[in-house]
Amino acid sequence: MLGVTGLLSFNTIRAKFLAFVVPLVLLSTIAVFGLFELNARHDANLKLQDKLDKLVAIQSAVIAESLWNIADEQIKLILAALAIDPDVESAAVYDERDQLVGVTGTADEMETRPFFASKEIIYVDDGEPEVIIGRLEVSLSDARLQSAAVDRMFLAGGLAAILLISVVFSSLLGNRRTIGIPLERLLESINHSRESGERQAVDWRSNDEIGAVVSAFNEMQERQKAYERELEEARDTLERRVEERTHELNRAQQILTDAIESISEGFSLYDADDQLVVCNDMYRKILHPGIEHTIQTGVTFETVVRSAAEAGYFKDAEGRIDAWVSERVAQHQNPSGPLLQQQSDGRWTQISERKTEDDGTVAIYTDITELKSAQEELQAAYRIIKDQKDRMEDELNVGREIQMSMVPLTFPPFPNRNEFSVYGSLEPAREIGGDFFDFFFVDDNRLCFCIGDVSGKGVPAALFMAVTKTLIKSRATDDRSTASILTHVNDELSRDNPNGMFVTLFIGILNIRSGEFDYTNAGHNPPYLIRTDGPPEALSDRHGPVIGAVKGKVYRKGTNVMHAGDILYMYTDGVTEEMDTEGQLFSDERLAALISTQTIDSVEAAVDKTISAVESFRGEKDAEDDVTVLAIQFFGDPMKASAAGLHVIVKNELSEITTVQQRFQEFGKAHGFSKDLERKMDMIIDELLGNVILYAFSEDSEHEIEITAEQVRNRLTITISDDGVPFNPLLKDTPDTSLAAKDRDLGGLGILLVRKMADDILYQRRIDKNVLTLIIHVDRSDDES
Amino acid sequence: MDFKVVELGDVRAVRIVGNLDTQTSAVAQERLIQLIDDGATKILVDFEDLNYISSTGLRMLLVAVKRLEGTSGQLRICNPNKMVREVFDTSGFSEIFSVYKSQAEALDGF
Numbered sequence: 001m002l003g004v005t006g007l008l009s010f011n012t013i014r015a016k017f018l019a020f021v022v023p024l025v026l027l028s029t030i031a032v033f034g035l036f037e038l039n040a041r042h043d044a045n046l047k048l049q050d051k052l053d054k055l056v057a058i059q060s061a062v063i064a065e066s067l068w069n070i071a072d073e074q075i076k077l078i079l080a081a082l083a084i085d086p087d088v089e090s091a092a093v094y095d096e097r098d099q100l101v102g103v104t105g106t107a108d109e110m111e112t113r114p115f116f117a118s119k120e121i122i123y124v125d126d127g128e129p130e131v132i133i134g135r136l137e138v139s140l141s142d143a144r145l146q147s148a149a150v151d152r153m154f155l156a157g158g159l160a161a162i163l164l165i166s167v168v169f170s171s172l173l174g175n176r177r178t179i180g181i182p183l184e185r186l187l188e189s190i191n192h193s194r195e196s197g198e199r200q201a202v203d204w205r206s207n208d209e210i211g212a213v214v215s216a217f218n219e220m221q222e223r224q225k226a227y228e229r230e231l232e233e234a235r236d237t238l239e240r241r242v243e244e245r246t247h248e249l250n251r252a253q254q255i256l257t258d259a260i261e262s263i264s265e266g267f268s269l270y271d272a273d274d275q276l277v278v279c280n281d282m283y284r285k286i287l288h289p290g291i292e293h294t295i296q297t298g299v300t301f302e303t304v305v306r307s308a309a310e311a312g313y314f315k316d317a318e319g320r321i322d323a324w325v326s327e328r329v330a331q332h333q334n335p336s337g338p339l340l341q342q343q344s345d346g347r348w349t350q351i352s353e354r355k356t357e358d359d360g361t362v363a364i365y366t367d368i369t370e371l372k373s374a375q376e377e378l379q380a381a382y383r384i385i386k387d388q389k390d391r392m393e394d395e396l397n398v399g400r401e402i403q404m405s406m407v408p409l410t411f412p413p414f415p416n417r418n419e420f421s422v423y424g425s426l427e428p429a430r431e432i433g434g435d436f437f438d439f440f441f442v443d444d445n446r447l448c449f450c451i452g453d454v455s456g457k458g459v460p461a462a463l464f465m466a467v468t469k470t471l472i473k474s475r476a477t478d479d480r481s482t483a484s485i486l487t488h489v490n491d492e493l494s495r496d497n498p499n500g501m502f503v504t505l506f507i508g509i510l511n512i513r514s515g516e517f518d519y520t521n522a523g524h525n526p527p528y529l530i531r532t533d534g535p536p537e538a539l540s541d542r543h544g545p546v547i548g549a550v551k552g553k554v555y556r557k558g559t560n561v562m563h564a565g566d567i568l569y570m571y572t573d574g575v576t577e578e579m580d581t582e583g584q585l586f587s588d589e590r591l592a593a594l595i596s597t598q599t600i601d602s603v604e605a606a607v608d609k610t611i612s613a614v615e616s617f618r619g620e621k622d623a624e625d626d627v628t629v630l631a632i633q634f635f636g637d638p639m640k641a642s643a644a645g646l647h648v649i650v651k652n653e654l655s656e657i658t659t660v661q662q663r664f665q666e667f668g669k670a671h672g673f674s675k676d677l678e679r680k681m682d683m684i685i686d687e688l689l690g691n692v693i694l695y696a697f698s699e700d701s702e703h704e705i706e707i708t709a710e711q712v713r714n715r716l717t718i719t720i721s722d723d724g725v726p727f728n729p730l731l732k733d734t735p736d737t738s739l740a741a742k743d744r745d746l747g748g749l750g751i752l753l754v755r756k757m758a759d760d761i762l763y764q765r766r767i768d769k770n771v772l773t774l775i776i777h778v779d780r781s782d783d784e785s
Numbered sequence: 786m787d788f789k790v791v792e793l794g795d796v797r798a799v800r801i802v803g804n805l806d807t808q809t810s811a812v813a814q815e816r817l818i819q820l821i822d823d824g825a826t827k828i829l830v831d832f833e834d835l836n837y838i839s840s841t842g843l844r845m846l847l848v849a850v851k852r853l854e855g856t857s858g859q860l861r862i863c864n865p866n867k868m869v870r871e872v873f874d875t876s877g878f879s880e881i882f883s884v885y886k887s888q889a890e891a892l893d894g895f
Binding site for chain 2: 654655657658676679680682683686687690694749750752753756757
C-alpha cells in the first residue's frame with residue numbers, strides 16, 4: 001500500500017502534499033510551542049526575579065539585626081539557611097566597609113550572574129534614623145529554570161513529533177483514501193489502455209470531485225470504446241469492401257487484358273502524358289518485332305515510334321526520321337481520322353486513334369493489306385463497270401440526240417419571211433418521250449407543219465419518231481393534202497410495227513399568202529386558233545385514229561382561215577397531263593383558261609407563257625413527259641401589210657454609216673418611230689455596219705453591203721449582208737460589265753449593246769454571204785425621258 | 786460632231802453635240818486627251834446634245850479615264866438622254882463613271 005519508493009519519490013501527489021503539509025505543520029508547531037516556551041520562560045524568570053527580590057528584601061531585614069550585633073555566626077547560619085534553597089546560588093553579606101562578612105557559594109563576580117540582587121542592609125532603631133550597615137548580595141541560579149526549560153522542550157518536541165506524525169499519517173491516509181487510490185486506478189486504467197488497447201472502467205465511486213472525474217472518465221471510456229468498436233466495425237467493413245473491390249478490379253482488369261489480347265488487331269492506350277498504359281501482345285510483338293523490349297508500361301509514344309523508325313520499319317521515315325517522328329507524334333496526340341501506314345515490308349496498317357476522356361490516346365492497328373488489295377481490285381472492277389455504264393449512257397443519249405436533232409430548234413427559222421412567224425419549244429423529260437414537231441416549206445407559198453407524240457419512251461420511241469417525221473417530210477414534197485399524207489404515212493408505219501407503236505399527230509399546211517390552211521388531226525390534242533378579234537377557237541375535229549396502229553385507214557381533213565395576227569397554238573399532252581406535287585393534273589381546262597385570259601400576241605408569248613405556267617404548276621418534281629408547244633402566227637401578205645420597206649446597198653466605207661443612218665431616219669418617220677427607237681437604230685447601224693466595214697474584209701478592196709429593213713405590225717426585221725470573209729460578230733465574248741475601268745477589256749461591247757437594244761439577233765452564212773438579221777419588237781408605248 | 790469646251794472655274798465643261806460613234810469618236814478622243822494633257826483635272830462631259838453613243842464612244846471615254854489614272858483628275862458626265870443612259874447601264878459604265886442628271890449636280894462636289 002504505502003510503497004517505500006512512493007514515499008521517497010517526489011512525483012506523487014502525496015509527496016507534494018507532504019511537501020506542503022509537513023513544513024507548514026512544523027512551522028506552526030514550532031511557532032506555537034516557541035511562543036509557549038517564551039511565555040513560560042518569561043514567567044519563570046519573573047517568578048525567580050520576584051523571588052530574588054523578595055528574598056533579598058526579607059533576608060536583608062533579617063540580617064540587619066545580626067549585622068548590627070556583629071553576630072557573624074548568626075549571619076552564617078542565616079546564610080546557610082539561605083543556601084538550602086536550591087535556587088540560591090550564592091549569597092554574600094558585606095559590612096559598611098564593603099568587607100565580606102559571610103558568604104555562601106562564591107562571592108566573586110556575583111554581579112555578573114543573571115539573577116543578582118543587592119540590597120542595602122538597613123538598621124532601623126526605634127526613633128533613630130535608618131542606618132546602612134551593609135549590603136546583601138544574592139544570586140540565584142537559573143539551573144532549575146534551565147532544566148525546566150529543557151524538560152519543557154523535550155515535551156514540546158515529543159508533542160510536536162506526535163502531532164507531525166499523526167498529521168502526516170492522517171493526511172497520507174486521507175490522501176490515499178480520497179485521491180491516491182482512485183488516481184492510481186485511473187492511471188492504471190489509462191496505462192493499461194495505452195499498452196494493451198483495452199479500455200477498462202475505473203473502479204471508484206465517491207461523491208467528490210475525484211468521483212466526478214472518475215465517473216466522467218469512465219463515461220468517456222465507454223464512449224471511446226463504443227466509438228472504437230464502431231470504427232473497427234467500419235474499418236472491417238471497409239477492408240472487406242476494398243478487398244472485394246480489388247478483387248473485382250482485378251477480375252475486370254483480367255477480363256480487359258484477355259479481351260484486348262483476344263482481338264486480332266493491335267491495341268495501345270497512352271495516357272495524357274503520352275506514356276504507355278496498356279497494350280496487347282499484337283501491338284508489342286507483331287507490330288514491333290525486334291524492338292519489343294522498348295515497349296514497357298510508361299514508355300513514351302515518341303520513344304516507341306522513334307525506335308521503330310530507326311529500325312527501318314517505315315518507308316516514309318527513311319532519311320527524315322525526326323520529321324517523320326514529330327509528324328506521327330502530332331497525329332497521335334491530335335487524331336483526326338484513320339491513318340494509313342505502309343510498313344517497309346509492303347504491308348499496310350490502318351491506325352485508328354481516338355482521344356479518351358482523360359486526354360489519353362487509344363489506338364487500334366488493323367492490318368489491311370489484304371483489304372487494301374481487295375479494295376484496289378474492287379476499284380479496278382468499278383472503273384470497268386463505270387466505263388461500260390458511260391458507254392451505255394452514251395448510247396442512251398443517242399436517243400435523246402436523235403430526238404433533239406429531229407426537231408427544228410433554231411429560231412427564227414425563216415427570218416426573211418415576214419408573212420408569218422413560228423416558234424416552238426420541246427422541254428424533254430428525264431426519259432426520252434417521243435414528242436416532236438416540224439415545219440418546212442413544200443413550195444414558195446405553202447408551209448407544212450406538224451406536231452406529234454409517239455407512244456412509249458426511250459430509244460424505240462425516238463427512232464419511231466424519227467421515222468415518222470421523215471415519212472411525213474418525204475410524202476409532203478409532192479402531196480398537198482394533209483389527209484393523203486397521213487393516210488400514206490399510217491400505212492407505212494403500221495406495216496412493220498410488231499411492237500404496236502403508234503403516234504398521235506396533227507398536221508397542217510398553211511398558205512402564207514391567203515392564210516388558208518388544211519389540217520388533219522390523228523388522235524392528237526386539239527390545237528387552238530387564237531384570234532385577234534374574238535375568243536380562241538379549239539380545232540376539235542378528229543380525222544382518224546392514231547397513226548401506226550391500223551393499216552388501211554383513210555384519213556380526212558379540215559380547213560380554216562387565219563387572219564392577220566391570228567396564232568395557231570399546238571401542244572402535246574405533256575402540257576395538259578402535267579402533274580403537280582399533289583397529283584393534280586394541269587388539265588385541258590387550265591390550258592383553255594390560260595389561252596383565254598393571257599395576252600398572247602406573239603408566238604414567243606404563246607410558247608413562253610405556256611412553259612412558265614407548266615413549270616410553276618409542276619413545282620419541285622421532275623417532269624414525267626416531254627412538254628412541247630408549237631405556235632405559228634400569220635401576219636398576212638407583206639405587200640398588203642406594211643409601208644415601203646428599206647433596201648440600200650453601200651460601199652464598205654465608214655462614211656457610208658451616215659448614209660444608212662439617214663435612210664433609216666426616213667424609214668423611221670414613215671413608220672412612226674419614237675425618238676428613242678431612232679437613236680437605237682442609229683446606234684445599231686453604227687455598231688453593226690461599223691463592224692462589217694472594219695472586220696469583214698481582208699484587203700483594201702471595194703465591197704458592197706446590203707441593208708434591208710421591213711416592219712410588219714410591230715415586228716421590225718433588219719438584215720445586213722456582205723460578201724466578206726466568214727465573220728460572225730456574235731462570237732465576240734461578252735465583256736464583264738462589272739469590272740472597274742482599269743480592268744476593262746474593250747472588245748465585245750458593241751455586240752452587247754446591240755443585243756440589249758434588239759429582241760433577236762441571228763447570224764447566218766449563206767453560201768458566200770454573211771447575213772446578220774435583227775428583229776426588234778416595236779413597243780406601242782414609247783416614252784421619252 | 787462638235788466638241789465645245791467652257792471653263793467654269795477650274796472645271797472644264799465639255800459639250801459634245803451630235804454622236805459619239807465610229808466616225809466621230811477619234812476626233813473627240815484627241816480633243817479630250819489634249820485637255821487632260823494640258824492639265825485639266827476636273828472635266829465635266831455634258832451629254833445634253835448627244836444623240837447617241839456607240840461602243841466606240843464608250844471606248845473613247847475609257848481611254849480618257851485611263852489617262853487620268855495616277856493623277857488626281859476626275860471626269861464626270863451629266864445630262865445623258867434615255868438611250869445613252871441605257872447604254873451606260875447595259876455596259877456597266879454607270880459603275881465606272883459618275884453620271885449626273887444635271888450640270889448643277891455634277892458641279893456640286895467637284
